[in-house]
Amino acid sequence: MNCRRMEDLIPLYVGGDLAGDANDAASSHLSRCPRCNQLAVEYEESRQWLRMNGAPSLDTVFFESLKRATMIDIERLSEQRTLFGSIIRDWNGPAVLVAAALVVFFIGGAALFYYYGVKRSLQHSVVASGPAENPIERRTPDNNARDMSKSRNERASVSRMTARSAIVASLQPGDFAQSDPLDEPGTDYSSNQFASEVEAVPGLEPVAAEPAPDDTMRDLLRIEIQTSDPSIRIIWFVPREDEARPPKSTLSSH
């Protein structure tokens, strides 16, 4: 080992930071090189100077005041600790499991509540607009075709009620009668003329004019008007004997 290489190693050698072989080589060189040996002595002196004076003269008062100030800070910190902070601090395995179970329970509950709420709402809508729910409606080819068309509409808007249908639903039989051209004498309620006239009312669609289905209502003529909303159908019955004016009008909302 030459002196140039040794100069690089002396700072580590004096602190005992050289590994086995390098340390032995450095010791060997220093034992026969007075110049490098002198350099090592100077390094050791500076190191000792640093160590001897590196401990600051901090007095007892300094440490007492430091301790007091620290404890005051700690007291303040303890008071500021929130409930959440305590939970985080005391976090452990069982606590994690319980918290996870609670979260799953609440999320699951909310999801079920939402699911059944939507399902119930759908059922109500379908029941309200379903053709089979009308006990006195008879299945005819016309009805079937109409219901197929209606079901397509229902799929598109099951529970939606448009503004127009709301208006039609709010109409009372009397309201119709007042503006109805059937008030005029001689009008044939059982003919398609009635339906074509009613069709002129926006949102109303004549469906059928047919005899009443059962015995008790054999003498009545049943008239249906399908509004633009599939869930609303206007039905009324007209006595065959007295064809002057419709005696009863019912507003059926399915």
Add this chain to the structure above:
Amino acid sequence: MTGEVADIALMTDGPRLDQRSDEWRRSSLTATIARAQAGDKAAFEEIIAYYQRRVAWTAWRMLGNEDDARDAAQETSLRAYKYLHRFDQQRDFSGWLYRVVVNVCRDIARKRPSGRIFASLEEEMELGHTDALAASDDVEAAAIASQENRIVADALGTLSRKEREAIVLRDLEGLSTDEVARMLGTSQATVRSQISSARVKIKRYHDRLLRRRRQR
């Protein structure tokens, strides 16, 4: 950490700990830390009393003045209190605390407007601080010691932050190269390199100081 408790005991205020065996101190310290982790403030106060001198000295060596050392020691205790629940008792508490001190000192040094915490030797000589020391041979020993402290702080100030951290932990705190590497989060080779370059700079500072004194 080899001889850790014995070293610490010598630095603590009370003679009580010095008179007992290392084993007793070790088990007592472990129990005290466990109590502090459970929220016992009195136990934590005991720990502070046990370590505060060492913490303050390290901070002073890192930062170079008493005020910053006080702030750093206080902040270190506070952080230790905050995060004590995270400390794994299987590990070395002293090493954990050293890491906290080093981080606190870094934060404090970073907040300084100049970014540098010490003056260089040249600046010190221009300011006449070393002359004052040379001229104070006849003053009281305590004053001389205090001034030597100041000079050492200045000498440490000529080092880069990483060199200073390495030399303080290795030469002044007496930790092994391996421990220093772990605390600073670096390799032993890097620490050796930093220590070597720090010793060269300290020697250069010391040589110039001695030359200055001889000239007077």
